[in-house]
Amino acid sequence: MTKGNPEVTWPGSVIGVDVGGSKILARFVDPDTGAARGRVKKNTPTDGPLSVIDCIVNTVEGLAGWQEAAAIGVGVPGPVTPDGTAGPCPNIVGWDEPVQLAAALADRFDKPVVVSNDVNCGAIAEHRIGSGRGHADMLAIFVGTGVGGGLILDNKLVVGERGMVGEIGHLTVDPGGRPCGCGGFGHLETYAGRAGIDNEMRRRTKGDANRYLLSLVGDSQLKSRHIAAGLEAGDELSAQLIDEAADALARVIGNAATLLDLPLVVLGGGIVDRLGEPFLDQIRTSDHFGGAGADFTELVLARRLDDAGAVGAAFLVVDPI
Ligand SMILES: [Zn+2]
Structure with missing residues (x-):
């Protein structure tokens, strides 16, 4: 001792x-x-x-x-x-x-x-002591630079033979869409991850420093607070990028919920933490949130545990x- x-x-x-x-x-x-x-x-x-x-x-x-x-x-x-x-x-x-x-x-x-x-x-932390507590089945989605996920079924984390279950950031939401860091195209994280939104913002603004969002970010990396400031100021590009992020998440969540009969999806990280419930509402009400999960699956914010x-x-x- x-x-x-x-x-x-x-x-x-x-x-x-x-x-x-x-x-x-x-x-x-x-x-x-x-x-x-x-x-x-x-x-x-x-x-x-x-x-x-x-x-x-x-x-x-x-x-x-x-x-x-x-x-x-x-x-x-x-x-x-x-x-x-x-x-x-x-x-x-x-x-x-x-x-x-x-x-x-x-x-x-x-x-x-x-x-x-x-x-x-x-x-698993969200499942045991966070927003997923008490639910046997849930999917957690964390939006950061990229997008990651963790799947819990029957109170157990599902990992898979290669440890790749939950690699939700690389599900295709738009075949032939935005290029992804993994070499693929149109993957979820190119729409909802910080790096993907940053790349797309730069592509659309073409270096024009008069564009509001680019003027906020400059040469540094785009952060969730930049997007939040853009939305607050009524910047059209910020709103478009967030609409596209919500639609991409809605599509993937709708499909995952349909496949797995998921009662609960816990979302956290990056723009989700920054934008909060209004962003979750945008996902819930997106036309892309289809399948059998739309009326059943509950979307909640992660607890953001220390x-x-x-x-x-x-x-x-x-x-x-
Ligand atoms: Zn990818």
Whole structure:
């Protein structure tokens, strides 16, 4: 036992780790309630997965009393197969190949380690203690630079053999439409993700600094607050881009709800958090929200839980996939 710090005497706690493109965060988490204590954060290395593994170890070992954790859960920004093989992680420079992350970390910590995709960690956190609480079946959609999803059926996260279930950002909403970072065309995230909206805004404004939205963004990256300011000012292009984002989300949600008989879709991140209920209304009332889900599926905002990635990773330790 270490000296008198209540964090380290927390019974039955596990450690949740959120590995992001820029930071690695570790916290003690009570796996029953999701309450988190202690916090260590380090910069994510950019010279490949072996350095990331070292950094995860250092981050966890920075939590006083880490040895007393029963197990460790880790969320990473890439596909994770059920055996804990993770990657490639395009947001982490140098992590271009899958690595056996769970096995490597279990070896280093001499403890059970469960590795999951970070979006799935966010989805499970919403399911256990957020807006999805009490629902056996739900889809979580997080809109950020791209668009990710996590599917929970019968209270279990569904991952798939390759760990690719929930890759909703790359569903086609418009064949031959906007070019996607994955090499495809017309995928959801090119309409609803920040990067896709930014690209389209630049294409339509053609560098004309008199266009309101471009004048707000300039040479920096488009942010949700720029779009929100554009809407507030009555800017036509901002309204068009948001209409198209809502229609694209409506199309995908309608199809997913029809396929899976989904009672609940939880939406969060980026423009969803910024625009809130009015944006959800726009999705609900879009002509593109068709199929059997339109009258049945409820759309709700995510709870925006603190450190959802780390908390969700901890939940997945006690209730692995
Ligand atoms: Zn794509």
